[in-house]
Amino acid sequence: MPYWEIFTPENAYTPEDKEQLAEAITSIYVDYANLPKFYVVVLFKDMPANTMYVGGKPADNFVRIRVDHIARQMDDPQMRFLCMEVIEEKLAPFVKERGYDWEVHIDETAMDLWRTQGLVPPPPESDMEKLWAKENRAVPYEGAS
Structure with a gap:
């Protein structure tokens, strides 16, 4: 799953x-990685004034984004670069164009350390994963638990 935590100024x-x-x-993950929509989780954390600091100073105009990739890994440096370019493009209307300072990073977690609805997700690009995408939910299958 891609899991995004977005720390924003309160009421941003x-x-x-x-x-x-x-x-x-x-759309990044559906269009570029063919992931089921329900794999993508986005959590917004509104931060009250004087709770985020950058360089030891209050940063009340700062958006910090932490991403965890599990369903797919990016071993190729060019793929990583392109991924970050697409992310920056999608974020621009919400950060850059609104005058916020921002930072984003991605961690990658091994897929075998992930379950959804208690099920082992199907292999990438498999027929079962395509079914999960079509149904937009985890569908039990043999070998999934």
């Missing part, structure tokens, strides 16, 4: 903004 985004950004993030 409306509920509509959050939904649009979550949809933009989801």
Whole structure:
């Protein structure tokens, strides 16, 4: 799963903004990695004033994004570069174009350390994963637990 935590200044985004950004993030994984939509989780954390510090100083105009990739790994440096370019493009209307300072990083977790609905996710690009994408939910299958 791609799991995103987005730390933002309090009231930086409306509920509509959050939904649009979550949809933009989801589209990255659906369009470029063929992942089921439900794999993508986005958590917004509104930070009250004087709770985020950069360089020891309050950073009340700062958006920090932490991403964890599990469903796919990126071993190729060019793929990593392209991924970061797409992410920056999708984020731009929500950070850059609104005048926020921002930072984003990606960690990658081994797929065998992940379960969803208690099931082992199917192998990437498998027929079962395609079924999960079509159904937009985890579907039990033999060998999934």
